[in-house]
Amino acid sequence: MSTSERPESRPLAVVTGATGGIGREIVALLVGAGYRVTILARGEATSPGVSPGGPAWGAHVATVACDLTRMESIAQAAADIVAAGEPVMLLIHCAGVISPGQGDGLCGDGVARQIAVNLTAPILLTSRLLESMPRGGHVVFVNSMAGAMPLQGSGVYAATKFGLRGYALSLALDLRPRGIRVSSVFPGAVDTPMLRREMAEGGSVLNFVSQPAAPADVARRIVAVCRRPRREVFLPPLDGLFANLCLLLPGVLRLSLPLLTFSGRRGYRRFQKRCGPVK
Numbered sequence: 635m636s637t638s639e640r641p642e643s644r645p646l647a648v649v650t651g652a653t654g655g656i657g658r659e660i661v662a663l664l665v666g667a668g669y670r671v672t673i674l675a676r677g678e679a680t681s682p683g684v685s686p687g688g689p690a691w692g693a694h695v696a697t698v699a700c701d702l703t704r705m706e707s708i709a710q711a712a713a714d715i716v717a718a719g720e721p722v723m724l725l726i727h728c729a730g731v732i733s734p735g736q737g738d739g740l741c742g743d744g745v746a747r748q749i750a751v752n753l754t755a756p757i758l759l760t761s762r763l764l765e766s767m768p769r770g771g772h773v774v775f776v777n778s779m780a781g782a783m784p785l786q787g788s789g790v791y792a793a794t795k796f797g798l799r800g801y802a803l804s805l806a807l808d809l810r811p812r813g814i815r816v817s818s819v820f821p822g823a824v825d826t827p828m829l830r831r832e833m834a835e836g837g838s839v840l841n842f843v844s845q846p847a848a849p850a851d852v853a854r855r856i857v858a859v860c861r862r863p864r865r866e867v868f869l870p871p872l873d874g875l876f877a878n879l880c881l882l883l884p885g886v887l888r889l890s891l892p893l894l895t896f897s898g899r900r901g902y903r904r905f906q907k908r909c910g911p912v913k
């Protein structure tokens with residue numbers, strides 16, 4: 635970047651979940667690709683002078699306080715961004731939470747939080763920011779393989795991600811006449827704080843059928859989708875084919891589940907050996 639570059643000359647991207655394992659990498663890549671980024675974050679990240687990405691984010695990242703479980707907080711954050719009057723060229727929804735739990739005895743707070751952060755917040759935030767998004771804009775949802783395939787023991791998370799897939803596909807139809815693209819990216823397991831929390835709370839060993847991906851690799855693929863928009867991208871693509879096949883023919887999942895579970899248990903043991911026990 636030349637020293638004479640004015641920050642306003644960079645296109646604006648808005649990113650949620652930017653303090654997390656994948657989101658942090660996405661922001662660094664976007665800054666490197668020439669974007670100015672506004673992150674929506676809560677807690678410590680919003681304190682004056684704190685840059686969750688450290689020096690790598692430089693002066694091109696601004697923080698707007700937002701708790702995605704609170705509708706009025708989303709409305710206020712969006713209003714602040716709209717009031718700044720800059721076109722939002724890219725909106726990436728990366729925030730997400732998971733609270734594993736079987737069908738019975740679910741905790742009401744956990745259910746409400748997952749629905750709020752994973753589903754309600756991206757819908758509301760998109761809706762509020764669309765007035766600032768011109769032709770050529772792009773909305774990207776970080777979904778999950780659990781948005782395309784049942785995930786035993788994490789049914790609420792899967793429900794939110796299936797819902798998000800339906801919303802994204804419908805939104806793409808709504809926005810096509812306005813020249814705004816919509817993409818969803820469906821990663822398998824990624825080695826981030828979310829995965830470790832999930833496993834500590836009894837998450838599915840199916841996360842370990844393959845080795846969890848590195849957050850930087852997943853972020854690279856997500857930013858590649860920002861450059862060349864596609865409706866749905868599965869990471870890895872083969873797992874996406876399998877997930878979609880299981881939806882068409884549920885018997886395939888029933889038959890393959892014992893083998894997948896065996897392989898997942900082995901993968902999880904290997905992961906714990908390499909990275910230490912998950913607490």
Ligand SMILES: NC(=O)c1ccc[n+]([C@@H]2O[C@H](COP(=O)([O-])OP(=O)(O)OC[C@H]3O[C@@H](n4cnc5c(N)ncnc54)[C@H](OP(=O)(O)O)[C@@H]3O)[C@@H](O)[C@H]2O)c1
Nearest residue numbers: 651653654655656701702703728729730778823824826828
């Ligand atoms: N890790 C995986 O195995 C995996 C696999 C497939 C898909 N994904 C998806 O990838 C995305 C990123 O996940 P990750 O693995 O990077 O998770 P992570 O490291 O736990 O990060 C989650 C992010 O969401 C933010 N967030 C959570 N609740 C929030 C709230 N109420 N208000 C504002 N922000 C909130 C967190 O902010 P705080 O720092 O304030 O908590 C953090 O920035 C999620 O949508 C997830 O569903 C993850």
